[in-house]
Amino acid sequence: MAGLEPIRQVWGDDRRSTAVVTALNTLEPSWLFYPTPPFFYTDYHITKVRPNGRENYIGDLEVKWLRTDSSTIVKFPFQKLQRMIISPPYNEEYNIYHRICFRFNDGLLLVPVLKLAHLVPQFDIRQDTNERDLNVHISCKDFNEYWIDEVVNE
Numbered sequence: 001m002a003g004l005e006p007i008r009q010v011w012g013d014d015r016r017s018t019a020v021v022t023a024l025n026t027l028e029p030s031w032l033f034y035p036t037p038p039f040f041y042t043d044y045h046i047t048k049v050r051p052n053g054r055e056n057y058i059g060d061l062e063v064k065w066l067r068t069d070s071s072t073i074v075k076f077p078f079q080k081l082q083r084m085i086i087s088p089p090y091n092e093e094y095n096i097y098h099r100i101c102f103r104f105n106d107g108l109l110l111v112p113v114l115k116l117a118h119l120v121p122q123f124d125i126r127q128d129t130n131e132r133d134l135n136v137h138i139s140c141k142d143f144n145e146y147w148i149d150e151v152v153n154e
Helices: 013-027 078-086 140-146
Strands: 031-035 042-049 056-067 072-079 099-104 107-112 122-125 131-136
Touching: 013 031, 013 099, 013 107, 013 140, 031 056, 056 078, 072 078, 078 131, 107 140, 131 140
Parallel strands: 056 099
Antiparallel strands: 031 042, 042 056, 072 131, 099 107, 122 131
């Protein structure tokens, strides 16, 4: 079919994700990040290392690398958000959940997926293909409690 192309990863995605994960691991040394297979709906599985050396799964992480500052409204794919919402890690622990980390030029926003569940999706038109995308729009100022003053560069 004309105009269709396969899903692709952008060169540098792994390097950028690794830089973000390295920064998060510095801030939270008990967390270990395991890359997921290609085309999995998240980038990493996260485990927390206990004092006895055992690891417990605490959720998945999706990394979104942005080249703007945190005053910019972020568009995030609604389908990906839905997938993360409907596949929570079932556990009674309060700190076990999926997370999305938005990397901005001036810091990181590490937000629990369920905190985004109330956002109403909107159709956006892609400038390069004129296709309609269903996205949620995220403003950092609405999620200040999840802001991390850590600048991550390539």
